[in-house]
Amino acid sequence: MSSEITCHDVSVVFPMGNKKNRRVLDKINVSFQAGKINIITGPVGAGKTTLLNILAGLSRPTSGEVIVNDEKVSRWTGPHRERWRRQAGIVFQHDHLLHDLTVLENVMLPLIPLGRSLATCRNQSMEALKQVGMLHHAGSLAKSLSGGERQKTTIARAIVNQPGFIFADEPFAHLDAESSKQMMNLLHHHACQNAVVIVAAHGLNLETLPENHLCYRLKNGVLNPLSS
Numbered sequence: 001m002s003s004e005i006t007c008h009d010v011s012v013v014f015p016m017g018n019k020k021n022r023r024v025l026d027k028i029n030v031s032f033q034a035g036k037i038n039i040i041t042g043p044v045g046a047g048k049t050t051l052l053n054i055l056a057g058l059s060r061p062t063s064g065e066v067i068v069n070d071e072k073v074s075r076w077t078g079p080h081r082e083r084w085r086r087q088a089g090i091v092f093q094h095d096h097l098l099h100d101l102t103v104l105e106n107v108m109l110p111l112i113p114l115g116r117s118l119a120t121c122r123n124q125s126m127e128a129l130k131q132v133g134m135l136h137h138a139g140s141l142a143k144s145l146s147g148g149e150r151q152k153t154t155i156a157r158a159i160v161n162q163p164g165f166i167f168a169d170e171p172f173a174h175l176d177a178e179s180s181k182q183m184m185n186l187l188h189h190h191a192c193q194n195a196v197v198i199v200a201a202h203g204l205n206l207e208t209l210p211e212n213h214l215c216y217r218l219k220n221g222v223l224n225p226l227s228s
């Protein structure tokens, strides 16, 4: 069965102190499927990160539901929520690497709670680093990396466990055109392996887009398809 993640009437309203509340997402209805790269564009502050965080189970919508393969993940708590998050590879907008660990150790982190042997975790992480072209930096401390290298490491960490769902927030912001294309191809490869891949990006570099992609634009709380 092909995986999918669906939003039903997802709204997010942030309280703004004594000012009027801010409605960032307004009854979003959309279904993201495996097989294609799903790209969410939109201006600064449109709510792309807010939407990705809700899809990834990092925060909850004010109203509405997120459904994954017929299950309401937006209402899950405790161990259910933890299990869901383990299926998700997340590329955060701000990389969240641990500065005093090596690149390899950072990439191994999501594997540790899964109870695999250290050798397996290491081999899997080295493979992910190879895929993003960072094998030569495996032993470097994260704090010594350039912005683009940090971003590639974050992508390696997100894909290391072959997740069924990948949520990537501005994953190319610090990359040059060549590296962006390579990383897009890598994410596309995972989409073709039955992962649901959702990428949020301000702008679109048409040259980096694989042929089968779906673009959406988020503006004024509303998500509209741009192309197919």
Ligand SMILES: Nc1ncnc2c1ncn2[C@@H]1O[C@H](COP(=O)(O)OP(=O)(O)OP(=O)(O)O)[C@@H](O)[C@H]1O
Binding pocket: 014, 015, 022, 024, 042, 043, 044, 045, 046, 047, 048, 049, 050, 051, 093, 202
């Ligand atoms: N926890 C919060 N409390 C109040 N307002 C918030 C909160 N989180 C986000 N916002 C506001 O919601 C709006 C959308 O933020 P979000 O980070 O989702 O936008 P974005 O499209 O990802 O922006 P960018 O392209 O700059 O990364 C912004 O105006 C932001 O200030």
